[in-house]
Amino acid sequence: MNAFYLFLAVLVPFVGGALNPLIPWKKRRHMLWYLEGLVTLNSVLVWMLLLHRPLEKFTLVNFTGNLAIAFQLDGLGTVFAGLISFLWPLATLYAFEYMTKEKHEKTFFMFYTFTYGVTLGIALADNFLTMYCFYEMLTLVTLPLVMHTLTREAILASRKYLYYSIGGAAFAFIGMIFVITYGETSDFLLGGVMNAAKLSEGRNLFLLIYVFSFFGFGVKAAVCPFNSWLPQAGVAPTPVTALLHAVAVVKSGAFAIMRLTFYCFGADFLRGTWAQYLVMGAVLVTILYGSSMALKETHLKRRLAYSTVSNLSYILFGVTVMTPAGFAAGICHMVFHAFMKICSFFCAGAVMHQSERHYIHQLDGFARQMPKVFAVFTAASFALMGVPGLCGFVSKWNLADAAIASGNVMAYAGVGALLVSALLTAMYMLGIVVRAYFPKADFDYGTVADVRDPNWMMLAPLLVFVVCIVGFGVCSVPFTELFAAVARGGF
Amino acid sequence: MEIIRNFPCLSILLAMFSAIISSALKGAAARRLNTFVVTAVGVLSACTLYFTHVTGKSYVYVMGHFPAPLGNEIRFGTLEAGMALFFCVIMLFSLNGGREKIRLEIDPGKENLYYIMVDLLLSSLLALVYTNDLFTAYVFVEINTIAACGLIMIMESGRAIEAATRYMIMSLLGSGLFLIGLCMLYDMTGHLLMSNVQESVRQIAAEGSYMIPLLVTIALMVVGLAIKSALFPFHAWLPDAYGYSTVSSAAMLSSLVSKGYIFLLIKIIYRVIGFDIFVQSRIINVLFVFGLAGMIMGSTSAIRENDIRRMISYSSVAQIGYIYMGFGLGTTAGMVASVFHILAHAATKSLLFVSGVGLTDVADDNKQFIELTGAAYRNVCAGLAFTVGALSMVGIPLFSGFISKLLFSQAAVQSNLKMLPALIVLAISTVLNTIYFMKTVIRIYTPIKSGYPSVFAKDHPLYALTLLCFVALNIVLGMCSQPIADWITQGLSVFA
């Protein structure tokens, strides 16, 4: 297909989203059809692009010097764009039902749809500058979503989110300058674009800059010690927390780190250096920190958010192994975790929507009242723990396999960290499940009598996700082969 | 086309004479005259810009046809012409944006005085931009100072007068140092015309004699101008001066007056001392360090500030730090970045001042943050404009601030020793900028029930139009940065 459609895919959500508050909707349902149609159409466009990939790139404007805002579609971008465009229509459907109880819907959906375009922009970016631009924009368009409820808590959370994100981007900016200055081309190229002579000359400097930008992008990917914004941002409405703070935003951080590591600096240059050990160390600490905090947390969404912190670092662990296999495993977990986490968040959202309960100790006996939601939640929990046969196991398996194959002793320790974290995951997820299914013996079901499963608009996405979770787990082979091909550059 | 060569001189004279005429005019007439003059000078500068850009050379205009040692010269290239045009544009916008406030805050009988000061300011700025004579430069520096003082004092409140006095003292200290430097230079070289001075300086440098006096001279002139342009740590006068004057004054002071001095400094660096000699002197390291310190300290003070105007003023300290940091890098790329930042900052800072006043207006002129909660809903266009300005200051892509940041970092990467400090401080400064600007943005977008009235754009068309122009200027600088950067590079190359 013509490369122009790449730009179109980014543009459509912007235009469509901006129109939404302008159109005087007579019925709320009309807005749903409009938004759902818009998003679905765009997703269809993206999928058509993925299946018929344009080979050339599309240059929108020349920014400064040899830099341009340009779009193209390579393997990694394909995976990320495919993931995003698959999830968005479902999440919109869910969000529409969820938002019945919230105010300022029109603005909310405007920014929600903007975010779709921005995230696609990150996925389809051809060069570092384009990605950086969309990365900054992502912070800005998601800010109103975090602020949405406008409570004091939400304002504080959004401030923190903003400071952290922009601050992180400021450090990533340093990396961008280096890539622009010392890169032989400004486009992303698997294996790195840095000038080899310069690299060997200023080795430590380049490593330092890599570490800066790793942590810079790592802010969005919630790497220790820059992750406290994520659980706080859980004050946003659940569709935001689920789609943005479990998938789009945070995965953009991980995606950017992948671009930085494999497409700019080059894994061969970084492997075995102090920089690798440093970032891997930070990632391992995050894995354990996130899981431990999740276990401690009693607020349902915040617990899931901490779980996200930990799981994002699984992805980054794969990246920091810095082998093609590790990269493939990172991509794999990026995709699979998206399904598991959005699924569990949507369940949490359904609980909050139907019952206005936010804390885990209030969930006694819910499974009998919301059997479908909790069946899905249980499946998602099992997947997150890594029960074989579900997708979480596959990605963890690949991560561990890559770590062992790399022969790096710290990566061995990383496998241990993964497993400790898996144990903690079992505790904090099953703690909820057990409570919901097995309330205290003298539990009075009268207190939850009015709690019901939500309607089809919330259940349908859950069903799709759970089917994906099982499907990915049972026939993972085509997917892992695809990811391996992407990581090798064969796709 | 030859007639265009007369335009720079003409525009200086035009501004000066309009000031004289205004003294006899009533407020409204003075205002109209001023608007006309600023526009006319803008048009003249645009013609000059076109002319110099097409020819690609710089020209010397000899005043009254007296040749070098005795006479006075004007020299203009594409950079000077562009700068003059830009100053006119910003001045026009700033005045239009603050027009209503001027009417409210200034005693009607003294309105013409205000416009006299503005005309004088314009003429002195143009002179600073165009002149090729050091002493003329000094004279106009003083005129500029006096005009600026007048602009601050015109409010006639106690704080404004105190601020003006403080500004006067610091400025005079700066001019004094500049004058001493000038004297020493004259002692050493025996010339006052920039081109002649430079020849002698080259000779001195080549011979190696008078190296210490030369260094002292450079230091004196640089420090003198640095004080006047509020480089950290000489910025103590700034927050009061910007914070308690009328909004147009604040906008012009921050984006024109200090920028005029900085532009003069660039001229001195290139035309009087010579870029290579300047780079070899240790002064640039001092500038670099002070620039970095300013970037951090300015922002830190801004974070602590509770008054929106003073916060924006402190932000200027940080931004001036950026510019001096660019000088301190000692490369042409650094210079280009600094010049670009002069433009970007001027466009953004005046936007912030002007939109800030829109926000404080809907809070009964209360500048405290707590009162501004939700102000963006009561004055939608000021809110949006302020957000754009804030994003630009933070360095979000598509706005002008991002390009300066990009250019600064690209320049920094070329220098081995200064790269890391510059990059890290840039990053930290971005974080700090985010903290105080975005905090404000979030605050003004936090809805609250308040008794303050709402203001609509259709009731203040001029104000809204000004804001729109400012925003457009910002986005143009941010999106079409390449021709501008090329233009600056070309301008600097014909500068010396």
Place this chain on the structure above:
Amino acid sequence: MEHCLLLPVFFPILAGVLLLLKRDFKERRSLLVYTGAVLVLGGAFAFFAVMVPADGVTLFYLTKEFPIFFELDTLGRFFSVTVTLVWVLAGFFSFEYMKHEKNEKRYYGVYLIVFGVLLGLDFAGNLITLYLFYELMTLTSLPLVLHTQSREAVMAGLRYLFFSFAGAYMALFGIYFICHFGTTLRFTAGGVIPAGALAEHKTLFLVVAFLMILGFGVKAGMFPLHAWLPAAHPVAPGPASAALSGVIVKGGVLAVIRVVYQMIGVDFLRGTWVQTVWMTLALITVFMGSMLAFGEPALKKRLAYSTVSQLSYILFGLSVMQGEAVTGALLHVAAHAFIKVALFLCAAAIIYRTGCTRVDELRGIGRGMPVTLWCYTIVSLGLIGIPPASGFVSKWLLASGSLASGIPVFSWLGPAVLLVSALLTAGYLLPVTMKGFFPGEGYDASRFTGKEPPLIMLVPLLVFAALTVLIGLLPNGLTDSLYTYAVHLLTLEV
């Protein structure tokens, strides 16, 4: 024909899931009929699969190289027969017992699912499949522990979960390495890791082996990760405790055998610190379990401690890595399964009929429930190791194997500890019999009169008691084939 392997695994699982999803039956009777039919059918399928030789069957590929694969070898057959016998009989026992518990449907549904999962564990043809069913076993048996939903049960359940997963993940750590270095994941006597890799990464593999033994040992209640067992087993409903204590713990044993003998290889481990530490831990557990049981007043908890101790008999036998000892260990798997199930069922019958849970309340119970107590006594003798019951044979083999192994210190220390523990076993089991039959002069045991449980409870008890005696009387056929298999596992020349 190979698909007959899938039937016993998935038929009960599906039937159980169906039961859970279904609305409540109108009559309790139909629930029982359904469950009973599934149990019998599942058992029949399992026996059929065990009898009929079949090739392995691949279900699907979990990751690129590793399929979910089922295959039956001798070990699998042996375990699955044990499981099936215990599960079906304990299931029938619960038909009566569960009358006084709530949520019966859930109980039976889960019970059926666990049945399938256990058979899957036994049928697993490679390490990944084993791990899959191992985790499923933990997850699906959790509702049995939680069933009563008392605070105690929930805490015990969570503890069970935590320990089990800690163990499973320790083992998974090892599995990652084995998968990476091993040539195949099919169970192969003597190990699958090339000698070169073993020599190169000796320390790594020793650590891996140790972690895996420790990890899978969690399920078998091995010190120091045994604390979950005495908490979790007694809180389940009676028949479920019996099944948990008799069979599910054996899943850990099976996994340990698979890993040590068929993945890493005994030749590599023999004489290393791993073997020494393993033996030490096993002996500590044997002794400690018995001591704790001796001091425990509640009957079910006492039996749970006894399980801790007895399981480590098996682990000790395995750790010796000698033909006779391994034979003894394998035989003890079956012997202990039948005995412990019988003991727990007795306890359940007593609780069901009289509500007594503490040992000192059982004075004179032999008057009212003679058949139950006789069964209890017979299997107790088996557990202590008094001929002619089955425990005697297995313990004899364990001790003689240990003595013959020639390992310094442990070759005699082991039997000594086993002997002491046997004395303690007598000490904690027999008082129930003695006080039950001989409450003393003038003791009024009338409250037990006529409390003998109904036939559906007694028949399983009798069957298990009979099996215990039968194995003890005619052990030769079984021990011979087990010995052959042990030799095969140890890759010794016959």
